[in-house]
Amino acid sequence: MRNSVFLLRNKALGVLTCLPLLASAQALAIAVPDKPHLVTQGHAEIKVAPDMATLSVKVTARQSDSLAAKEEVDTKVASLFSRLASLGVSKKDIDSGNVITRPDYQYSKDGDKPKLLGYHAERQISIRLYDLEHLSQTLNTVLEQGIQQIQQVNYGRRNSDQLRQQARLAAVAHAQELAEELSQAAGRELGDVYAIEYRAPRTNPAPRHYGALNIKMASEETLDASYVQNDIEFSDQVDVVFVLK
Template sequence: MKNTCLAIVLGVSAFASASAMAADIPFPHLETTGRGEVVVQPDMAVFSVNVVETKKTAVDAKLAVDQAVTKFIERLQAAGVDKKDINSANISLAAQYNYPKDHKPELVGFKANRSVEVTVHQLTKLNSYLDDALGDGINQINNIDLKVADSAKYQQQARQKAIENAKQVAASLAQGFGNRIDGVWQIDYDTNSQPMPYMRANSWVGGARQDSIDQSYTDNNIVIKDSVNVIFKLAEK
């Protein structure tokens, strides 16, 4: 049995190093990039909201945002959200000035900004949480990030598809040129692969039922992608 030397390179610069090393390989070879993806439905989400208030004094501004956040957290916990899934520790406070022409700046008040990040494990409740936020004085919804709880499992599936794709492409190319694959010389893997979510279009005319609105948040897909660069040895003719 032939002995095959296999190198595995991990990191962002993997592709560059593979190309550089491939130029020095003293035997017939070919390079391929295998790609794989898995499409899954999200089963959780993380959303963030903001409350911004401007008042005459710093104390009043802070009090206003604190009260709104406290009411929101109380409603979330009453609805069954675990305290560990609520992050509300950050706050910013800044003086606000008016700048009249040819006059010194005038202090007009203080702006307080406080955000809350919530992890939702039941997507069917996401819309009600957002409604609660707006009802409690929160005046900005910043982001809704759809996720899957077991992303590592799906990332592994996408990786295996990428590996199979690299093998199939290499075998097809070698066969097309009247040759065959004779082992793997180097594997370069980008460890920064991340799930790529995309939204599937949803639309309806006014008067939609509540369950339809809830479905508009959950009827989406997350595409988890992966890729691998491989240098294959070709059989000696």
């Protein structure tokens, strides 16, 4: 069977690729009619460059009492907010969780009574960055505030819902296009759609995990070509059963 590739190019959205697939109804576990029919898989993917990133940051402190630990975390967060504002990051693009405090014990292997080392406080901060050219500077700004827990950087697209919808519609159109091509080649007329089975889309690339990071490491990272995030893929797939006349 001849394969074909359909490409739709759009400067704003990147490249949309549809690849023809054909599979049996038994393999797909989709309902089929008790008469001549055709089953096709429609697949589409859109690859685009990211235009935003979300930084997940943990702000921590340990002090002799819980209040002092909380105050140190709050001071770091306030200082971070001020520095981020100077970079053009709006408060509405920052999500800040409530502070959590807990005692920090050291446990002995000999079964002795745990020793209280102090109190640990932490707050989770999410920062949405819409200018990726400032990503390195933002990472350094976070670290300069004494915050060593940049946990991950998750790249994304602001119009992700629109791109997912476009991939979904393109997958359906591809299933229809492939069915028309195959039925015509077989000398049969394509009838109505009997059933459609929607398949869950692929997940986007996993976020980059950092863990404890220092300023020197962040600076070295900016010199590494692997720091540049690859295109984000939005893909979708449907199985469609057509009746043959």
